[in-house]
Amino acid sequence: MTMLEGVTTRPGGRRPGATRTRVDILAAAQRSFAEHGYVLTTIRGVARAAGVDPALVLQFFGSKDGLFDAALRDDPPVRALVTLAGEGDPSDLGPRLAARYLELWEDPHTGPRMLAVVRAATAAPSASAMVTAFMTDEVMLPLARAIGADQAELRAALTGAYLFGVASARYVLGVAPLAALDREAAVTYVAPVVQHHLTGDLTPP
Template identity: 75%
Template sequence: MRVTDVRGKRAGGRRPGVSGTREAILAAAQRGFAEHGYLATTIRGVAAAAGVDPALVLQFFGSKDGLFDAALRADPPTRDLAALLDDGGVADLGERLTRRYLELWEGRDTGPRLLAVVRGASASPSASAMVSAFMADAVMLPLARAVGTGQAELRANLTGAHLLGVATARYVLRVEPLASLDRERVVAILAPLVQHHLTGDLAGS
């Protein structure tokens, strides 16, 4: 299979400092993974897009896996979800969380990055492990803390699995009629189920 590099030109002017160079590499990596996927994005291509030598990318991140993990955690697309969990109680969290999650998938910048995360998780075992660890740290743990009731970790897992499943069917696989359904209609259908996972009685508990 032919590998596609991420190409680009560095803007004129002085080369940025260490911090600026690292940020430029991360930005190029985020674009690369979002546009081309995990497998087709290369160290050489990211270096070209950032205007640096490939050896410098390896110096900062060690490997493509290290670069993927850093790009995933730098300004993560799920950041708004964590902020939302601190805004208000849990009584209507199902609706607020569902709406914001779908909005992120439909966002011009966040949508492609979420798509890259899901596709990256299925591209290789190492990428899958990094996505799993990131989701546990950045999404599941804050959600469990926000729920704060019995079996909070299980409730967070069920909520995340339900939302991810719907997003995968709607935005990745484009399953109809779900893919074409109005977002607010999806929220109306999905939010009560999410709320039940968060605060309702769990069978057998």
């Protein structure tokens, strides 16, 4: 059964409320982006899955880019990474962050959503820009600021870029031998680099 099967198309007519309608559209969009990717997802297809008129999707989100951005920011799994900064000492944040990040990728519920985001980022420049802005502004930058590090913006960009690259190589491209490592072993290699980006000396050599 695919992620889109079992979705009942509702008849036309008045919807129970704007909030509920928006939630239904976002849920249908997230399923479509995860199942079909950014390029093959269409406003018409999302509208059909949500049981609404395509014009209503455009009314709420303006375009497919707007729909993707909203779906990305609607309770994204990676936002939970920000809370790690307050759960322990910054000196061991790298291992905790790396472990949680890889765990999210391998979780059967959150993994497909994260895979859809990465694939979208490589499929269209507009999607790539939205993913980059979201990861930097709403995940990595708040995390860097929460630990009180200097050069927070640079640290956020370096951390986000590194983790994004690791995930792409390990889970999207299947680059060996990184993809063959079990998660615990992968964390031991990834964590020191993450820790350096977050709290290490960033003075250029």
